[in-house]
Amino acid sequence: MLQLPTMPDRGGPAQPLLIVKDLKKHFPLKGGLFGAGGKVQAVDGIDFEIRKGETLGIVGESGCGKSTASRLIMSLIEPTDGEIIFDGEKVGTSALPLKEYRRQVQMVFQDSYASLNPRLPIEESIAFGPMVHGLNRSRAIPRAHDLLTAVGLAPAQFAHRYPHELSGGQRQRVNIARALALRPRMLILDEPVSALDKSVEAQVLNMLQDLKAQFELTYLFISHDLNVVQHVADRVLVMYLGRVAEVGPVDSIFDAPRHPYTQALLASRPSMDPDQRRTEPPITGDPPNPVNPPSGCRFRTRCKIAEDVCASATPPLAEVAPMHQAACHANVTASGHSLAPREAA
Amino acid sequence: MLKYILRRIAYAIPIALSVSVVCFMLVHIAPGDPIDAIVPPDTPKDVVEQVRKDYGLDKPLPIQYAVWLGHVLQGDLGRSIATRRPVAGDLILAARKTFVLALTAAMFGFAIGIFLGSLAAFFKGTWIDRLAVSFAVGGVSVPHYWLGMVMVIFFSVLMNVFPAMGAGPGDWQWDWQHIQYLILPALTLSCTPIGLLTRTVRGIVSEILNQDFVTTLRGKGLRNRTMMLHVVKNAAPTILAVMGLQLGYLMGGSILVETIFSWPGTGSMLNAAIFRRDIPVIQGATLVLAMFFVMLNLIVDIMQTMIDPRIVRK
């Protein structure tokens, strides 16, 4: 029934679906006539991997480079440095040309309205991808209708509508349907529910869970809402100012965060209990400007346990618990930080 | 800030150079041998050859341009084919007159336009708005040379209140004797800026009035006077830009009005030059007016920078 087949699993279950190595993106600043402007270090060397079938959640504050990272992975922008390996093959090589890669990875954006062409009926928007990949229209349209059904929109009622005739939640469903149209193996969800009302957010989250099972998907789920990430992710990656602060299994991160930033982030969540209101803000100040980030550990300017070493050396991502790594000198043996574990005996 | 201004000035230099290239090319797009475009057809051979040498017309284009630019930078815009006088001298006199005319028309147009535009924005959707907008559309739609003609008949011939033509006796002076010559052409010329300013001001002011910060200002209980100040400062950069453009357009676009009113400015000079195919004059006038325009844009940009703190980015 679905004429575009899923791409085969090449690397086997043990091969991570996606490996990101030292990915960097520096945007030159506009305005310099002679190119004398600085640059925004939006993403500055991140490494992580996503296993087949899991949901990796990325959290971080606004401007920390989440969207840039997702666009890099999607190959929508050229990385300054680093490489992406999908199912064992380097993206963009002859083994995995870009066009083929793009069939396997698709993306859903935050702004549901901006991600739909306002001049196309939604069925056309959904059918666009398959048609690019060689399906003819007469088969792509019925397929679009199936996908609409899959995301809970009755084709008879919605297929011919234009984006402005839908509510935000409905539009986001269309976006998801569109992303699924190529039968991808992985979906990058860049804050897919941030713009939605709570009641609609729940609908979409539920649906994403269902679709994941139904289409055997792997998710890269980006959000700044810790609760949402905790709800959907198997593993969580915490970003701060273009770098990875901490990454690990969701329970490990939420129960025992090891990076002071993650701790602060968790402590910043409203309590949901009027009797146990927060009294002290966990950290003060705003995230710094990525144009000239602090030296060493980028979090040190707001960190309560910052010491001299944090300014001079960049903390490596070190294993702090099984599968759980954090980039904080306080966790690195013999880093010079007073809280660092002593040399193992 | 200063750095930004310097940068902006630096940016104007390549523009100015490119503009000069376009002006330079005017001689070369004219059909035939460029030498025919800069000397009268009945010039003796040896003189023609002399001019050809002087302008390097026997050399490749880039060199010709360099030679020409060298002349221009020394204030030599060549000689008029018709009068054989140096173009620069007449042009300065003419440009001064055109400037008087354009500036007056601009000031008048800006005043009326800003007034009508703000009125329309504050009373958006009412008959005041509709009236102002009709006026504005009328202003930009009317062929002003036609309007000028009608005005002359009405005000000069029938009512005999203003002179019909010319810029008054002798050199220009800001006295009533001369100003009365200015009124009709300036009025005619001002209908486009009135229309455009009304539209722009209406647009920008109503956009500003719809912005969140205006709600904040109202929420602070500010008096209308203070609110106006906020609106003005926010609208100023855009309006300044339009005003700068308009003044430039008036300087460069007064050709028809000057012809109708025999106003001895660059416009009527250009018109005469076009008929005589007096290319050096066309070239010189175009160059001077375009340079003025480049300067004007530069000044407007710098003024915008001073008003709007957001323009200067680190």
Next chain:
Amino acid sequence: ISAAQAQTLRVAMTTSDLPLTGGIPDNGSEGGRFAGYPIFDGLANWDFTKTDAAADLTPGLATEWKVDPNDKTIWIFTIRQGVKFHDGSTMTVDDIVWNFDRHLKESAPHFDTAQARSYRTYTGQVVKYWKIDDTHLALQTAQPFSVLPYLISRVFIVSPTQYKKIGNWLDFQMQPSGNGPFKVEKINPRVSIDLARNEEYWDKGRIPKVKKMILMPIPDANTRVAALRSGQVDWIEYPAPDSNASLKAAGFNVVVKPYPHVWVWQYNHTSDSVLQDKRLRLALNYGLDRDSMMELLAGTAKPSIGFYEKESKFFGAPKEMFKYDPEKAKALLKEAGYGPGKPLKLNVQLPTAGSGNMVPLQIGEFVQQSLREINVEVTHEVVDWGTMLTSLRQMPGKGAEPRRDAIAHGLPLGDVTNFYSQFTGMANKLGSNWSTFIHPKVDELANKAFQTFDAAERDKLIAEAHSVVVDEAAWLFVVHDLNPRALSPKVVGFNQAQSWYQDFTQLTVKD
């Protein structure tokens, strides 16, 4: 308006810019009218006192002239003594020789490279000139030429003293010095020539009555009318015919007088022109409905069927008397191979305005339309008057200019030299005859005429030559202008002469 202004005559010319003021005016005869005779004198001047007949020459800077009875090629001019230039220097015979050097002696330091050529028509006959003594000047022509004084009258005498003070002709134009009834007070480039009366003028009877005269170029006919009606000027040249009725109704004087003028298409007679075919030339002349045109021109012109008016002593007795006969025209065209299926296509240069050109666009369009009825398709190449003057000095087919079959404009026929410069092969050699009409019979008759010093005999010969010109349909004759100008009622005492030039010294401007 102050009393000072009341003594001022303000004139709107039709030119698009100030005529040159260095003694070689451009802008055709209008240039001579305003930037010539008021400021300068020639050896001979024009006599404006008799207004009932065509104006003729009168002594100017030369008190008399005669041809050397022994050698008919030598003319002797007696130079007026004690005449002062505007700069105060006294004119000598040497000064006059110096002036001829300006035009003719290419090696002279003050030879006017830029302007001399445009006056070749007038100076080209002179092959030699010299000072005889302190009161006499000799001019020599290549062959006897009885009408030389008419040509020489155009050579305006300027002050060498002033020139030497200034050093070049370009700047001289800004502060010229001649010995005419008016002195240049100020030149406002592109705006006005301000003249003041020359109290020291040698002809006491012609010291101007007005204190000042201001000349403004206003090429646009409507603007001229508006300027007059709003009291900005007192005098306008050539008001558009359509505004004359309203001007009269508003109390202005519209003066008309016949003057030696004709509006024509000068045919291109060179070898690549279709109009070498006489049948076509005739057809056009028969196919033009001149009478209807009078309506358009509202009493400011009369039909023309020859270079000279029918009443002129030079008209002669041509066989072809052109009256409107479209059938004959069509027949002629058909004979020449043109007809409804194959219209005759002509490209004609037409000026937008200019001295003596009347309302060229309207006349041109009328002619175009009238000829369309006999299947002649005319396209116009509309140019500025100055451009056309340059074209007229070029030979057709030379240079980068497009092919044109005719140039349409108005031209003077004030004296017999005009006939000479337009229709003779001799003139053609001087490069003044664009049309290049060369006819052996005409040349023969004209040659004879110009060597005849008996006026009556000469007139007869020219009339005979003119008949040939008409019979050959040398040009398309359109109308004779009646020289309209509109004057404010404040201007009194103006007597319009039957001439291209006018006298501004006798009139006054009332308060």
Next chain:
Amino acid sequence: MSTASTTSPDISGASASGPKKQQGYWAGVGSRVRRDKITLICGGILLVMFLLIVFAPWIAPYDPLQGSMARRLKPVGWQGHLLGTDELGRDMLTRLMYGGRYSWFVGITPVTIAFAIGGSLGILAGFVGGKVNMLIMRATDVFYAFPSVLLAVAISGALGPGIFNAILSMTLVFIPPLIRVSESVTTSVRNLDYVESARATGASAFTIVRVHVLPNVMGPIFVYATTLISVSMILASGLSFLGLGVKPPTPEWGMMLNTLRTAIYSQPLLATLPGICIFVTSLCFNLLSDGLRGAMDVRN
């Protein structure tokens, strides 16, 4: 493949009717225009003019070039001449109809060509970005540094008079603003997520431009171009008025205005008729483009 219809029950309820009635984008624009009386009237006037102009050879009462001195400068309404006759006795109505052909042609052609050229270059610059953008936009800046009328007049003047040169110079004048507008519209569209997601499907640049960029940028560029028509009409007639446009006897409004000018004292209404035609046309184009812009604004 499994059936794609197994959905969680709680979302199917979301398929309640959307916020608005089902309607295509252009249908929406159409219905908004239909409600806008002024735009409709202007459109109507222009349509009537257009038809009169196009069908002039069939419906014009007289020959535009055929006059008669016997009936020159007759007033409006004179004996079978609805709008009187001109200075050569040609029927004004006829000449205005024919004149419109040239005025419209000379007014609209440059905008159309500039729309094609400037629009393409602008879209190219906006879509490709980078060096190409830089190159095109800097070149545009240069032409922007000339006041438009001056540029048109200077180019026309250098090339010499004639309808072709007039069109050429005006085209050159209108290309830069069209490049600027289409560049900025395209740049903003290009950065929208739907273009990104189209790129993410692996579609070729050409397909993306065709399906996602063009339909979304053509509207605003087109509306902008219509505002230029009014400017162009005035400029074109101005050039003719200066003698840089069509040649007599070809009727053209600017030219007619020029030649009829001298009759303004005897037949004032007659002499202003071509001016009124220019004014009305330009006014209608202006109002029409205002209306269109309003109707195309999705926020309404």
Next chain:
Amino acid sequence: MMTPQTLVRARNLNVKFVSRDATVHAVNGVDFDLAEREVLCILGESGSGKSVTLRAIMGLNPRAKTVMSGELKLCGEDVIAASEARMSALRGRQASMIFQEPMTALDPVFTIGRQIAETIVRHEGVSYKAAMARALELLELVQIPSAKRRLEAYPHELSGGLRQRAMIAIALSCRPKLLLADEPTTALDATVQIQILLLLRRLQQELGMGVIFVTHDLGVAGEIADRIAVMYAGRFVEEGPVRDVMRAPLHPYAQGLLGATVHAGLRGKRLTTIPGAPPDLRDLPTRCAFAPRCPMVENACRSAVPELRGPEPGRAARCIHVAQAAQAA
């Protein structure tokens, strides 16, 4: 203890926007009182009329097209009848407002100091210099680091958190009795949001202000509110003390909202959702507006708008099932 004075009193408040095309019934019969020093949170989905209600209190809805009816008193002044001049004297002095987007809510071309000072000059008639001195104190009050330098800063030169603090400083410049906050933390990052919330809470207590706080985030409401009002389609569908509403909401919509809010402990479970979409405010509903989406809908729900009824004083909901819900809790 002095008896708390009523800062805001609304009875059957209706706000509609009339234009040529349609009439939008944004607020449809809202009743509430706000006492001094009380914090009321209005909770609701997008478009439910929260902002319109706030703006109505300040008289800030666009005059030309707004039609208000019912009773609305701000510090004793009848807002519906008051002249613009009268309201302008109250605004900024008795009641101030802060907004969601501090970037757009601040005038971009004036310095922060200037924007604070002009309010003080307006309402207290002091010199500009004195007002600037006060502005500095205020910036310190809202904990802006290097306040002196920031006085001369333009909004775009500040980070989001600082901008919102500056906005608060403007609002507090004349020590108002009432602060209206329209989603002031929604646009901020989590770590900044909590800072601002705590700051607001502290200032509210120190200055003794009444606050109406609009949000759609239950957690935020939990941090700051004394009472919560849940708004749906222009009506308050539930109102009560924060603890009660957060623990056991009475109205099915409020229950749905609570269930739909993702929080710890729901991992792996399906979230409760509210199907459907809110009604179109262009037709004034004559029945329970929530009925089409309500799992407990009955015929009675479709006949009339349910009255506000409460199981105990201080709590109420517009639902015919209130009693059952209270029981279940």
